[in-house]
Amino acid sequence: MRIFSTIRYPQVFRPWAKGSASESTGTGFFIETPDGQRLILTNNHVVRWASQIYVQGYQSSDRHRVSVVASAVDFDLALLKLRSDDALADAPTLSFAQELPETRDTVSVYGYPTGGNEMSTTKGIVSRIEVAGYDENAVGLRVQVDAAVNPGNSGGPAMVGDEVVGVAFQADTDAENIGYLIPATEVRRFLDDALDGEYIGKPLLEMQYQTLENPALRRRLGLESNQTGVLITRENPGHPGMPSNSQLKADDVITHIGPHDIDNHGQTEIAPNLRGHFSYFIESTNREDQTVPLTVIRDGESIEVFEPSYLDNPNLVPFIGNAYPRYYIFGPMSFTQVTTMYYNTINESYRPVLGVYNSPLITRVIDRKAFPEEELVCVSSPFFPHPSIRNYDDPHLYVVEAVNGIKIRNLEHLVTVLNESEDEFLEFTYGGNLGERMTFDRLEMKESTEEILNDNGIRYQYSSDLRDLAEQYEQ
Structure with a gap:
């Protein structure tokens, strides 16, 4: 079946906002779970950051709303469920092969690549099976085929005979007719992990x-x-x-x-x-x-x-997963947790400048956490216009080291320090050799927040994960 997603991508330098809606298409197919559910399997990137997802059955013009049941960013898989139990009741479910395909097996890849509206079938051979890296440092088996895998094919079944041997998810853009499949063995592992509604992922060793x-x-x-x-x-x-x-x-x-x-x-x-x-x-x-x-x-x-072994990511700068950036706005400043997406969005030509000034964005980007709850917190965006910023340099990309001498441990800690301070002034210092000390009148900074939010059309002062903490200070 064809999948239609309305995607709103994160904007890491404006974390309170989402990108303009864009349409994306992919492919999926029905599977039957051990408890008898009929769910749709596809790639995570087909539905990542989607505000609406619809599916359209083979040779049908009707679209049906679906919801994401579970997803895995690392192995790029997602399970969808129809909101209507009666929809697509006649669509068949596909079964997975129990063994890996053999090299030189003939494989058929089904999907809806760009360039047409009808289902397409491409054939090729299995040319390689290897252990390879997936997203977020995951490692697993990957199948290479010489069947064309194009945009829109993502999430489609690759079959040998009447069994699914893999799920199409990627093409080599530097070569012709090289596509990659997530093999059925990895898909079954994902299903075993995700069907309880919580995907945990694979354990790792550090050595x-x-x-x-x-x-x-x-x-x-x-x-x-x-x-x-x-x-x-x-x-x-x-x-x-x-x-x-x-x-x-x-x-x-x-x-x-x-x-x-x-x-x-x-x-x-x-x-x-x-x-x-x-x-x-x-x-x-x-x-x-x-x-x-x-x-x-x-x-x-x-x-x-x-x-x-370990499951929790020990990296100081984590992957963002399927989430949107975390943020907190206080007066003319917006703060966010540094993630790999944030770092990767920094212009490559500017990174050497940050390195010269020993910015933690460069010096600590591959560090492990120094303590379990440690995060890098930086000024996510340029100052919002306000008289209190007069003659200060723009602190965008500066990592917050301390407020009034209190070392900032993570974003929640920053929210607490800003709101529980009883000092007349708030003084911000930054990591590395970047930036001057910035001093603000605490009450002016706090009381200006609502006006700044309204002037800039920002609905919420904080990301949803900080709501319970932030609302304590609004009472």
């Missing part, structure tokens, strides 16, 4: 390692010719407030993840005639206590360790 092909390195480690694996180059020190409980030590050689042996390139057998990176098995070997069994050679002996 620094290198491959072991170099003969001198192998001799130094005393490895026999039949001993293969990857070398831990340094211990995971953890982070302030988040001490490491890693069981791995420098010079450990990881030879197995669970029962799966690892070669000197970090590869392991995933299926007959298919090898891929050992990280593929993190999820399937992850135990109930959130540890992964690893066999290592340490000081010449083979031992088993249980390495902690």
Whole structure:
């Protein structure tokens, strides 16, 4: 079926606003869940930031409203549900293949690519299956085909015979007729995770390692010719407030993840005639206590360790997911949490300037959190016009380090500090060597907020996640 989405993209430098509505199309198909529900599977990017979503059945002119039931940004999958139980009742459900396709299998990709209104079918062969990176640091299997995958095909089924072997999601824009599928094995994992309404994602391991092909390195480690694996180059020190409980030590050689042996390139057998990176098995070997069994050679002996896995993103600058930017407006200033989307929107030619001034936007962009609730908070936008900003430099892109000497821990903390201060003035200092100290009359700043919101046509002073906190200070 064809999917029509009305998309309103985030505006990270104006986080209180959304972009103008734009129309996007994609493809989806019915599946049946273990509890008998008929849901529509498609790509997350087809419906990401959509305010309205409609589907249109094969050879039908009627459009039916749907809602998103669950989604995964990392593996680009989403489940939709019709708002009317009677709609498209005759549309068939498709079933998934239990095994991966073989290379050189003939595959048919169905969808509604741009350039026409009727369903299109393209045929090709499976040319490669490999472990590859998806969005948000996720790792999983990916199938490459030489069937054309064009805009509008996204979310469509790729079939061998009458079984779905994958979901079309991406094309190589630098080459002709190279498309990519999310294989049925990854789709089933998503469904198992997401059908309860909450998608958790795959666990990860944090380690620094290198491959072991170099003969001198192998001799130094005393490895026999039949001993293969990857070398831990340094211990995971953890982070302030988040001490490491890693069981791995420098010079450990990881030879197995669970029962799966690892070669000197970090590869392991995933299926007959298919090898891929050992990280593929993190999820399937992850135990109930959130540890992964690893066999290592340490000081010449083979031992088993249980390495902690994690689900929560430890990065200081997180991915935004399907959300809109978080923000808070106080007087003539707007503040936001720094995300990867915010950083990526900064003009590349300006980043070296920020680097020269040691801005945390550059120096800390790849850091882990120093404590669990840490966030980078920056001035999201240029000043709103107001007499109180007279003769101050524009602080857009400045990271807020402190207010009245209080170190800002995250966006919620900033809201609390601004509203609970009883000082006559509010003094802002910024990270790195950027910007002057900016002092404002506290009451003037607070009382000007409503006027500034009205003058600029801004409906809300804060993003929805801050509503409960901010409303405490409106009473």
